Structure formats: structure tokens, C-alpha cells
Amino acid sequence: MTPKERLYTRLAGKPVDKIPNMNIMMHIVAREAGVSYREYVQDYRKLVEGNLICAEKYGLDTVSAISDPMREAAAFGAELTFPETTVPYAKKSLISDDWDLSVLKRFDPTESERTLDRIKGCELLRQRVGKDYPVVGWIEGCIAEAADLRGLNELLIDLAMEEERLPELFQIIFEEQKLFAKAQIHAGADIIGVGNAAASLIGPVLYKNYGLEWDKKITEYIHACGAKVKLHICGNITPLLELLREVKADILDIDSMVDFARAARFFEGTGTAVSGNVHPAGVLMQGTAELVEREIKRCMNISSATSLVAAGCEVPLATPEENLLLMDRLLYL
Template identity: 35%
Template sequence: MNSKERCLAAINGTPADRAPVFPLLMFFAQDRLGVTYRQFATDGRVTAEAQLKALEDYGFDAVTACTDAFRLTADLGAEMVYPEDGPPHSAGPLVRTVQDLGALRRPDPGAGRMADRALAVRQMASAVADRCLVLGWIDMPFAEACNVCHLSDFMMMMYDRPAMAHQVLEFLTDIVIDFALSQLAAGAHMLGAGDAAASLISPEFYREFALPYEQRVCQAIRDAGGMTKLHICGNTTSLLADMATCGAELYNLDHMVDFAAARDVYDAAGVCFKGNIDPVTDMLQATPGQCRARCFECLDLARDSRFMLSPGCEVPAATTDEVFTTFCQAPRAFVESR
């Protein structure tokens, strides 16, 4: 059974030799390749090289073309900042008024920073073919609205100008779908879909301002033959049941959420989830033995579930090779220990 087959078995709830290992690597992959973060985030060839090197060195089951959340914002014309050793970000809000929104035009996903991510996907897919699950990356419309308007401004817009908030979300949803489909065309099997800012809002606001747009994106990806991983880091305890209705095939679970409670929600929904190793306590600050023990705990709790082993979010660059190798080998070791 190869890595892609193993991941699909977990998603579909069919037997597999072990649970898949599915880390999110950004700073870790960049660090191990020995390039600056600016190089990693601005050249799709370097993004792909870093991910493929990590795959070769550590042997996990899925690679992800993720570097930062500001591809779409950049292609809409935002003034961008490209730090040498950190993720790109916009210098200020692109949209403050209805007039600002009306001045924007739907960008071509075949140009600019969106095209650079598709290049990374294409190179990764070409290198691994169907041996490994290949993920592109998008951010969901709610997250993109927080990028385009800036986080605090969009949060206030939901209260003060909800009609405009929906106008922004409607405009961005079509662009997010364009971006997703361009990465599927480049060879991605699945889109990682970030919506981290959604962890900051109430279930009521999530159902109004985030979930309907997530559902549209997931449906468009499915209609095009792809899959979606919903990635909302943070404490999503109050959102779990609603999140499970968005239509994604895979759900990321951060370490702040009780594993068993989330497992019960996802089991009832008949969907696959991954998590929820604490990237700091269980990886960065852990010994190999401590990391293995926590991995075994998650694997045992999810023994009857559709499950992939994963950190709750990104693996810190300073995590030792010994600990990360232990994490990657944990599902096989767990099976052998039984």
C-alpha cells in the first residue's frame, strides 16, 4: 500500500496497513533545505524542492504546497511585504469601502502569486505521481476577507456593515474557487483550505459568514474531481458540529480541542479527521519518547475512526530530526506494538 492509497483508505473508511502520517511543513521544510523563507515563499520551484526533500528524508504520506496566506491578496493588487525570514503579508488593508471593493477585478489564477503556487503543485505532482497525496493550498473566503480587509476591520464589518461583509465574501468566493481549480489542474489531489480566523468567531457568526462560503468552495472542488481538507487551527470546540457539514473530506484538529470529543463528532458525521499532536509540547519541547507516547495515545483513541496522525498545526523548524522521525514512524510502531 503506498501513501496515496493509505490516505484514501483513511478518508473512505476502508482497511489500511496503518494510519497515514500527514504533517504541515512550512518553516521546517524551508529550514531543512537551507534557503531563506523569502526564497521558499516566492519561488514555486523552491517550495516544491523543500517539500520533496522532506518527503524523501522523513517518509510521511502527504505533501502540501503551503507557504503563506497572501497569494490571492497579492494578485488583487495589495502592497506586499516579503521578509527575508518570515511569511509574506500585505502592508495594509486593500478594502475599506464599497468603492474599494468595486474597483477590484477578478485576477487570472494563471498569473502572479497564484500561478507560482500552481507551479509548486505541478512539480510536486510530477515528482511523486500517484505514490503520495499531493495538496495545493487555498484560504477559505472568510480567511481571505480577513486578509483583504485586515482581521480587526473585517470583524467589525460583520457587526457594523454585514451586507458589505457578504459582498466581500461573495466576490472572494469566486476567486478562491478559481485558485483551487487551477491547482487541481496542476495535479493536486486535494486542497488544504485554511480558515483560521473562523476560530475567533461565535458559532452563529460562523454559520452566517464562514460556513456557507466554505460549502460552496468544497462543492466546486468536489465537482472538479478533487478533495478538500478544512484546516481551522485554534480552539474550534464550539464549531465542530457545524464544521463537519462544510463538505470537506478531511478535517484538521488542533491540540486545543479535546481529542475524544472531536472524534465523536467526526465519527457521527462519517468523515476523516487528523490531529492533534501539540506542535510545541509534543514535538518542539519533547523527547522522542514523549512524542511517541502522545502519538500512541491519539492512535489508540482513533483506532476505530477515519484518522490520520498529524500535528495540530505547523511543525516548528527547531523540532529535532529525532523527534520528527519518531512522529513519522509512530503509526508503524503502533501497529507493531499491538
């Protein structure tokens, strides 16, 4: 089976030769491409090169345009710093305490440098892999993007205080989400990852009030554009599982602090496949071969017919190659 056939067959609950390897790699992709992280996040050609190397070397079943959470923030007007070895960040929050939303630039993702770079990445990945691999594009979820624009601590206070301009901000973000997702789909993305990590910090009440409907809307929109959705909320999302079932994402990433067996049972038959939940550092980076084997088999044994296996979040740069190679070998059925 090709990786794309394997993933789509598994999502349909049908037999496959191997449980798809859905590990998220970014720092490792940069290393394999032979470039700094700064170059990786700014040059789609290096991102593509590293993805192709990693897919072949480590048995990944997707290639991805994921790199950092600040693509849209830059397009909105945030001034970024690009460290040599880690993700870019905003020098200061674009939205200050006066809540002047007019500072947000409304942008065409094909004309903003950082969003266009990701679109070109999807296009080149599609050209290079043909029909063999699913191409994963990426956008930020509304809660996560609001945190990028406002500052995480400030946003948490705003949510708790029910800041009256939050719905207006989320609407602006949503309109740009749609444009960015659609552009990546047109460029060749089969799946759009929605990164909404900050949602794991706000609890079910605030998520229901401020995050759920936006995640549902963007999922519905991406589906209408003909692509699948991979929702990534790293952290402990146990309190959110019941609400997340309403989102109807095709794939839901499950981090290592969540009970994977419980999540697999909870989403079985819903159309959402869970993906996880090997501990990225404690198992893949620091674990012995015996521990890696035990944990991979644990995930496989408690999976449903549609479940996928991956580290709960990004695979750390210092992860031994032999652990990654062992993981992929173990996924064959």
C-alpha cells in the same frame, strides 16, 4: 502501500500499514531546501524540492503547495512585504474603511505571479511524485481571505456590526476561490487545502451567518472538480464542530486545544476524517521522546477508523529531527 494508497484507504475506513502522517511543514521545508523563507514562498521549484526531501526524510504522506496565506491577496492587488525568515504580509489593508470594493482586481490565477507560482508548484509536484503521493493544493477560506484584505481586527468589527457589504466581498472571494482551486486541480492537485484560521475567532453564531455557507459551497465545488477537501481552521474550533459537520470536508484538521477523542467520535461515519492533534510546540518541539511517544499513542488510541495523525498546526522550525522521526515510526500499525 504508497502514501497515496495509504491515505485514500484510511479515508475509506479500511486497514492500512500505517496511520497517514499529515504533518504540515513550511519553515522546515524551506530549511531542507536550503533557502530562506522569502525564497521558498516565491520560487515553486524550491518549494517542491523541500517537500520531496521532507516527505522522504520525515515520512510525510502528502506533498503540499502550502506556503503562506497571501497568494490571493497579492492577486487582488495587495502590496506585500517579504521578510527573510517568515510569512509575507500586506503593508496596508487593501479594503479601507470606505469599503470601496472596486479596488479589488478580478484576476485569472494563471496570470497573477503569486497564484501562478503555486499552480506551477502543484504541476511540478505531480510530475516528480507520479501516482505515489497525494498532491495538496491550497486556497484561503472566505473568512481568512477577507481578513487578509480588510485586516483581522477590522473584519472582526465588521462581522460584529453586520457590515452590509460583507456578502458582496465574500461573493467576490468565492468566485476567485473557484478559479484558483480549479487551476491547481488541473495542474495535478488531488486535495485542496482550505485555510480558514480566522473562523476560529468568531464563534458559532457569526460563523453560521457569514462563514458556513461559503465553506460548504467551495467544498461542493472542489468535489465537483474531482478533488478532495482538507479544511484547516487552527485554534479552538470546539464551538464550531456541529456546524463544520455540515461542510462535509474530507479531512478536518483538529488543533491541540480541541478534544480529539470527542472530535473523532463526532465525525465518525460522516465522511469527514479528523486529523490531529499533537501539540506542535509543547510536544513535538519541546517534548522528550517519552512525551512524544505518549501523545502519538494517545491520538492513535482514541482515533476512529478514518482518523489521521498530525501536529495540530504547522510543525515549528526548531522541532528536533529525532522527535519527527520517532513520530513517524510510531504511526506504523
